[in-house]
């Protein structure tokens with residue numbers, strides 16, 4: 001199977017600072033590919049070079065077999081780029097906004113209703129874009145990017161600044177796009193978003209890609225232990241240490257935590273002594289992967305702001 005996107009040695013410099021440093025990856029047709037990293041990692045720069053909006057200083061990009069730079073108008077019709085929500089035309093309703101896009105692409109007007117329904121905004125069709133919530137505006141901007149049935153959709157931090165309910169609505173939209181066989185490239189600094197939506201994730205930091213794999217495989221390779229959390233008085237610390245598979249025990253006012261890499265054995269041993277009440281299991285996450293690769297939390301962004 002040929003790739004939808006091939007990136008090789010892609011590099012961008014500003015003055016003498018390399019902000020994207022010779023990165024390589026490919027994205028398969030129909031794949032949802034995530035670029036996960038903190039603020040300033042180089043995600044937007046990477047995305048915009050692939051979209052043909054910024055000129056690379058080195059390396060090559062191929063999108064659907066064509067080079068996006070210099071600008072290729074045939075290619076532009078085959079990709080969808082989410083507008084910044086602030087780019088809407090003021091005082092138009094959601095449906096009018098979409099009609100400007102159907103006109104622009106010369107697609108039937110009826111397509112506007114279709115994409116509005118796809119992003120869950122059918123009820124807001126006649127509402128002024130200025131009256132939409134942040135989450136609704138994000139979904140409308142995705143609808144605008146989908147009008148012309150693009151083969152590849154690019155989303156740059158689509159859930160930034162959204163509350164949890166709006167984020168989950170947005171995830172449903174991305175999943176519906178995926179189910180149409182559209183290739184999706186999404187950037188995010190939320191590890192749960194990458195874990196939920198992406199087939200594969202590139203972990204990016206300071207212009208470099210540190211790892212690329214499925215979320216499950218990234219976590220598995222990390223060999224992070226599982227934490228079995230019990231009520232603090234569930235058993236003595238000494239008894240906890242002797243549970244099969246347990247490597248260490250942490251104890252505080254909130255929980256007795258058994259750290260294990262053989263969770264199944266440990267849980268079975270807990271069951272055998274009748275201590276499963278209130279058990280919570282916490283496995284490794286992409287956040288743990290990021291911390292292991294960089295020594296920092298994904299949330300630690302202040303130091304990265306240029």
Ligand SMILES: Nc1ncnc2c1ncn2[C@@H]1O[C@H](COP(=O)(O)OP(=O)(O)O)[C@@H](O)[C@H]1O
Nearest residue numbers: 014019037038039040041042043044045046306
């Ligand atoms: N036009 C520009 N001129 C100078 N520096 C830039 C420009 N655009 C981005 N940068 C710098 O490049 C780095 C990566 O930025 P960006 O791609 O926006 O990261 P991200 O999207 O991961 O937050 C940042 O340090 C940023 O300040």
Ligand SMILES: [Mg+2]
Nearest residue numbers: 043044045157
């Ligand atoms: Mg960005």
